[in-house]
Amino acid sequence: MKAISIGLLGLGTVGSGVVQIIKNHQDKLMHQVGCPVEIKKILVNDLHKTRSAEINTQVLTNNPDDILQDPEIDVVIEVMGGVEETKKYLQSALQSGKHVVTANKDLMALHGSELLKLASENGCDLFYEASVAGGIPILRGLVDGLASDRITQLMGIVNGTTNFILTKMSSEGLAYEDVLKEAQELGFAEADPTSDVEGLDAARKMTILATLGFSMHIDLEDVKVSGITQITEEDLRYGKQMGYTMKLIGNAHREGEKVEVSVQPTFLSNNHPLASVQNEYNAVYVYGEAVGETMFYGPGAGSLPTATAVVSDLVGVIKNLRLGVNGRSAVAPQYPKRLKDDSEKYSKYFLRIHVQDEVGVFAEITSIFAKYGVSFEKILQMPVTKNETAEIVLVTHQASLTDIEDILVELKDLSAVKEVKSSYKVVRK
Amino acid sequence: MKAISIGLLGLGTVGSGVVQIIKNHQDKLMHQVGCPVEIKKILVNDLHKTRSAEINTQVLTNNPDDILQDPEIDVVIEVMGGVEETKKYLQSALQSGKHVVTANKDLMALHGSELLKLASENGCDLFYEASVAGGIPILRGLVDGLASDRITQLMGIVNGTTNFILTKMSSEGLAYEDVLKEAQELGFAEADPTSDVEGLDAARKMTILATLGFSMHIDLEDVKVSGITQITEEDLRYGKQMGYTMKLIGNAHREGEKVEVSVQPTFLSNNHPLASVQNEYNAVYVYGEAVGETMFYGPGAGSLPTATAVVSDLVGVIKNLRLGVNGRSAVAPQYPKRLKDDSEKYSKYFLRIHVQDEVGVFAEITSIFAKYGVSFEKILQMPVTKNETAEIVLVTHQASLTDIEDILVELKDLSAVKEVKSSYKVVRK
Known part of the structure; x- marks a missing residue:
């Protein structure tokens, strides 16, 4: 049986993880999808950079058209990041009938609906499980659960950097600035941590989660955001005395047909399932009318966890491809957007x-x-x-x-x- | 498009939940699977018992052959419980080419491999998500995760009754007997609680989880089991002093190609993700080589949570049916059974x-x-x-x-x- 050809956009930590998993699990993938899976081309910036031994340098290219215009490539996996240029690449891929798997939360939060629509029009799959909470199969969980339930609330710890910082501040009684410095040294925070600590990264993920979970088109601007930079040791100490744990919580809440979505530092009572999610871990708490409380917990980032989610999506695309049923991933929102007024929050x-x-x-x-x-x-x-x-x-x-x-x-x-x-x-x- | 016909075996709390969900979510189901879903017959013991207004008494029968021998019925949903007689019904259904969704952990723990083989031979699906931790999509999570990872450890709080009892004993400093009595009054424990408190119920679920997670046929007899009846307030008090929480833990652990599976009262350090799972809630902690730690948390039982899992499975069966790809749910174990000796545990x-x-x-x-x-x-x-x-x-x-x-x-x-x-x-x- 003909191999499925993959074009990989990007070969950073996640991209390298994808290469490694596809290589190491070739037998399992074959067992699952019934045909070989082959990475035909990889788009990189620098053809001459030293790479790990696992990369066949023959497949590297710095010309995106080698992937986007190659009629033999069935699936494009996007792990390069960025928004505007990347969007053009994915549009081009979808227009050429290629299926897309992406780990790009920024892109999906800003242009997800548009890209999903384009995918649907072209009979293509566009899967993005890795864009929210890398190692946690939360999007699939929502889609499966949605068949026979209606979601009332999604609460998430969806940013590992801020959770690491808050955990350390709380357990060691340290100041924000000191812990941020440590997090940067350990690689848990970027040199410029703005998008994490100001809550923007979490807001992008909540946009994706709320849009899917409520079947309602939520824009990034609809999310009320505040970050963790103002939190002090005193706050955490008082919280602790009262039995609370401080977390940066993304909260999407529906009452009747109206919703609110926010990302804010929040004191959780210690018995809340999210209160014990520590360090760089992520978790999403889902309240459904029928099923009640569920929670999904796991690593929010990291090369192999995120790559695992990407490959799971790839398996989904290939199964659909073999069944001839691609292009159904974009379900048009079932409900019109209705946001709560502040007086209703x-x-x-x-x-x-x-x-x-x-x-x-x-x-x-x-x-x-x-x-x-x-x-x-x-x-x-x-x-x-x-x-x-x-x-x-x-x-x-x-x-x-x-x-x-x-x-x-x-x-x-x-x-x-x-x-x-x-x-x-x-x-x- | 022709409706999918369901035969329901049993109309207890879960069965009633299934009827309610299929009725209330008919539009959503239609949207997902592209055709109406209809419950054609329901097997009950007593035709004349008073039922809720939602049940059309015309569809009730006390003759299993009205379902098992009806060529128009596509899918049999089994929520009647029991083992030997129920097994015969499901064998008969599968032999007639009917797909099966079951919530029956006792049956799946004892005869799962045999039934899955029979399903496969007849090109039928046999889905059993609801048999383990009702409201938690753990089996699907394992199957999805398995495509590109290998599981090292499954640790579960998979029995709500014992978790309720241990939570109360710990938080209120009460004796086992007193809490058991309260749990029975509240409906969290059976009049005869043996199968829960002695760990047998948890062992059945761990058998199902380990067989799937390790792709290795594990028998119920392979599980080393002890229950919670010997646990005293003193034990819990000392544990608390040391920073431990007592849970009845199902543990399936693989090292190399050898595994061990046990259900035992276990002290968890308070920072373990499972330590904060309280009352009747269930959770399964999964360690995969690539993804690392993940945890699935939710209600382990209850009418609507379990029924939601049943209906999610039903949606899976119908999607496969429409695609013509049923009968692939039974993947033969990839590894021969190898159990650790006690000296290796x-x-x-x-x-x-x-x-x-x-x-x-x-x-x-x-x-x-x-x-x-x-x-x-x-x-x-x-x-x-x-x-x-x-x-x-x-x-x-x-x-x-x-x-x-x-x-x-x-x-x-x-x-x-x-x-x-x-x-x-x-x-x-």
Whole structure:
């Protein structure tokens, strides 16, 4: 039987992993798909760079057309990253009837719907399991589960860098800057960590997850994002006292036909399944109407985990190819986009406030909350530390985002309030 | 397009869930599989029992042949339970070319290989996702992951009853008997809980998981089983002091080509992903050579979660049916069965020993371990409680099962040892 020909765009860590897995598991792949799988061409920047012994330099090219225009190539695997140029390559591949497997979250978050539509029009598969939480088969889990259930909530720890940093800050009582430095030395954070620590990377993944999970086209701009750079050791210490763990949580929540999607630092109660996801690990918690709570946990990145997801997608493409049923991966969203207003977004909040140590301040503060009908789950008033400053830490019951924002404005206007040090969402199990 | 006809064997809680899901999600199912799905007949014991309004009594029958011999029925869904009679029904269905979806772990653990072979011979699908950890798509996860990885370890909390009991014992400091009673009142434990609390139910599920995960035919008799009935509050209290959580762990471990499968009460270090799985929830932790650690978490039982898994399998069968590719679900085991000898099974152990409070006893005890080359990670000697009895709690480094068993025999022979109160495996992350 004729071999399936692959064109690989990119030969970085994930690309090398794909080459290695296809080489090492040739027998298993053959057993699964019934034909050999062969990497015919690999697009690289530098033809002359030293490569590992596993790479046959004959297959390297620096001309994308050697892959995109080769009629013998059945499947293009994209692991080169980047957005605009890469999009053009994949469009060209799909237009030539080639199936595509990509690990590119940036591309899928920004142009996923457009590319999936193009794939569908050309009878091609476009699979992207590796773009979200590399080693966790979450997209397949969602698709399978969706057949007979409707998803209410997707909560994810989908960025390994920030989870590593928060885990270290929490377990060792260290400051953000110190842990970031360590993470960079260990290779868990980039030299420029902005996209991770500001929550953008997580927001891209949540866009992909929410679009698929709710069958509703969610744009990156719909995601309310804040990162972890403002989190202090004090915040984590107070959280710990209250039985909370701080995580950067991507939260996609549906109530009726309206949804909200956010990425925010969040205190989880310690018994929440996501609270114990540590270090660089990722996890996605899914709440379905029928099935209830499920959670998928695993490595979010890394050469072999991500390459494993890519090869699983490749197996899916080849099975479809052999059955002649490609081009069904793009299911048009079943529901029109409807986003919640801020007044419909409810959460509990943790607030830490520095106030003048004066008689009556406490009453002044609590009366603002009372005005908005927001009550408290917990209030701690700390002894005065220095400069006649007292610290108040409180956790509210459910409050709308508009109410909390108005409350914060009013608090800051109080002469007795020196500073609102922090405000975070709180999620209890 | 012609509807797919289903015959349902059994209409208990899971069967009713299946009826409800197929009814409520008819549009989605149609969207996924491209044709209507219809329940044509339901086998029940009692035709005249009062049923919920959703059941059309016209489709009820108490004659299995109305389903098994009806040439119009494409798929048989088995949710009636039982082993010998049920096996005959499914054999008859497969021999008539009907595809089968079953939620029956007892049947699959005992006769899975035989039934899968029969399915394959008749070009039929036999899917059984719901038989292990109802709401968790673990079997599909294993099959997908297997394409490009090789599994080293499967560790599972696969019995909700025992996990509920251990969670309560641990969090509330209660005795086994008291918690069992509460679990029975809440419906989390059967009136006769033997198969759950003695670990047999978990062993059946581990048989299914290990057979699939290692691609090796594992029999129920190959699983070393012990249950939770001997666990005391004291054990849990000491474990907690040491940072351990007690779980009934199904463990399937491969080293080279040899495997071991066991179900045993096990102390997990609190940072192990399985340690935070609470109450009636299930989880399966999978270690693959390429992907590393992953974990699947969710409800292990319940009407709708289990029914959701059944319907997901049904969707798989119908997709194959429409593509004409059924009968490939039974992949013959790739590896011959090779089990580890006890001398090759290594673990850390927690031992709790009551001894005479005499000079030299401690040295006597530790010298026995030294003789077998087993060293300690931790030793606690407790103050004398009563009757001149001192308590020694120790955690060993890795020791083989044969060595630990020999050590236990020698300990019991010591005149100064009053009783070995408990011995459990310890797994650290």
